Amino acid sequence: MRERIExxxxxAQAAADKxxxxxxxxxxxxxxxxxxxxxxxxxxxxISELDPEEMARTGVRVDAQERAGTFVQIDDTVVHASAxxxxxxxxxxxxxxxxxxxxxxxxxxxxxxxxxKYTATVELHPYDGYFIHALPGARIIYPLQACxxxxxxxxxxxxxxxxxxxxxxxxxxITGCASEHxxxxxxxxxxxxxxxxxxxxxxxxxxxxWHRNMYVRPRSGIFIEEGATFINNxxxxxxxxxxxxxxxxxxxxxxAVARFNSMMVAAPDSIMDVGSRVILEAPGTRAEVxxxxxxxxxxxxxxxxxVGEVPGIKAHLECHGLILDRGGRIxxxxxxxxxxxxxxxxxxxxxxxxxxxxxxxxMARGLSEEEATAAIVxxxxxxxxxxxxxxxxxxxxxxxxxxxxxxx
Numbered sequence: 001m002r003e004r005i006e007x008x009x010x011x012a013q014a015a016a017d018k019x020x021x022x023x024x025x026x027x028x029x030x031x032x033x034x035x036x037x038x039x040x041x042x043x044x045x046x047i048s049e050l051d052p053e054e055m056a057r058t059g060v061r062v063d064a065q066e067r068a069g070t071f072v073q074i075d076d077t078v079v080h081a082s083a084x085x086x087x088x089x090x091x092x093x094x095x096x097x098x099x100x101x102x103x104x105x106x107x108x109x110x111x112x113x114x115x116x117k118y119t120a121t122v123e124l125h126p127y128d129g130y131f132i133h134a135l136p137g138a139r140i141i142y143p144l145q146a147c148x149x150x151x152x153x154x155x156x157x158x159x160x161x162x163x164x165x166x167x168x169x170x171x172x173x174i175t176g177c178a179s180e181h182x183x184x185x186x187x188x189x190x191x192x193x194x195x196x197x198x199x200x201x202x203x204x205x206x207x208x209x210w211h212r213n214m215y216v217r218p219r220s221g222i223f224i225e226e227g228a229t230f231i232n233n234x235x236x237x238x239x240x241x242x243x244x245x246x247x248x249x250x251x252x253x254x255x256a257v258a259r260f261n262s263m264m265v266a267a268p269d270s271i272m273d274v275g276s277r278v279i280l281e282a283p284g285t286r287a288e289v290x291x292x293x294x295x296x297x298x299x300x301x302x303x304x305x306x307v308g309e310v311p312g313i314k315a316h317l318e319c320h321g322l323i324l325d326r327g328g329r330i331x332x333x334x335x336x337x338x339x340x341x342x343x344x345x346x347x348x349x350x351x352x353x354x355x356x357x358x359x360x361x362x363m364a365r366g367l368s369e370e371e372a373t374a375a376i377v378x379x380x381x382x383x384x385x386x387x388x389x390x391x392x393x394x395x396x397x398x399x400x401x402x403x404x405x406x407x408x
Contacts, residue, residue: 303333313343
């Protein structure tokens with residue numbers, strides 16, 4: 001164990017100044033303030049630092065109704081962790097690594113610690129994050145909720161999340177990342193590693209609700225085994241200074257499935273570099289990457305890559321974008337990489353404006369031009385997500401409606 005820890009630390013040290021492969025680099029030395037410590041709270045309603053309405057917009061319910069459990073972290077302090085249903089465990093990552101020696105076998109396996117300086121800084125400085133574990137065969141219908149909240153200015157919030165869904169289990173997670181809306185510039189560096197075991201299912205819904213001066217650098221990796229399904233839903237309709245995320249899923253077992261759905265609205269002065277990569281490594285695997293992007297003056301870089309390494313795989317990549325205002329930009333980068341004659345992969349990309357005849361059609365039925373435009377954009381962003389339980393489908397629809405009402 002000691003040798004492995006030293007190896008990880010050594011790789012992180014070597015990558016401490018390594019910029020990301022793409023995008024604008026950030027000087028980490030600009031962020032140095034230390035956050036205050038927060039007390040642990042046994043009940044959610046005791047967390048006075050968080051506004052219940054603010055939490056609700058990220059999918060976190062203070063009353064915990066229709067929730068399987070809750071995790072809340074403020075800056076780098078875990079302030080609440082609870083499991084309300086049998087078959088799941090929820091705790092801080094540091095506590096979990098001290099509790100379970102076997103967890104070290106998953107630590108920095110799905111995400112390389114030396115990917116760039118953002119992964120390295122998480123390992124080299126104090127951090128926490130959540131460990132969520134669904135036990136074998138557990139069927140958790142209500143979603144588990146997690147909130148990662150940043151309150152301190154000029155601070156780097158470092159997180160390392162590990163999610164393990166054991167064989168035959170089913171788990172749904174809604175996680176909201178947010179910051180104080182009067183906060184000075186800060187940086188969020190979050191590592192998330194997902195391990196979806198044989199015949200298991202994980203739905204992961206991420207809602208970002210940042211302040212316009214936030215820099216956001218998530219780094220995620222997903223391993224999906226035989227017969228397992230991973231569904232990822234990403235919603236970001238709030239202003240943000242510069243967001244860059246590119247999760248990579250590896251379908252490692254026969255019949256594994258991955259679906260990525262992204263819904264984004266870029267405000268003026270926002271840069272959103274968002275994409276997904278799926279590597280199909282086993283026969284009979286399936287993947288779908290769907291992106292909906294709207295700019296009101298900001299810049300969106302919509303990336304997507306599908307790599308077919310073996311015969312008998314099927315995958316589709318789709319990126320559609322709307323430019324509502326001059327000065328906005330959408331740069332779509334769809335990539336297909338086939339490495340065998342017997343792969344079935346396709347992609348489509350389209351960027352443009354709202355058709356005037358659609359606006360006029362709705363105006364003829366009593367809507368104002370602004371109302372007609374908003375209705376069209378809502379329909380454009382409403383991606384049908386297959387395979388969700390009714391409770392989660394209703395919650396995602398609610399989050400979409402709240403986000404749209406603020407963004408449009």
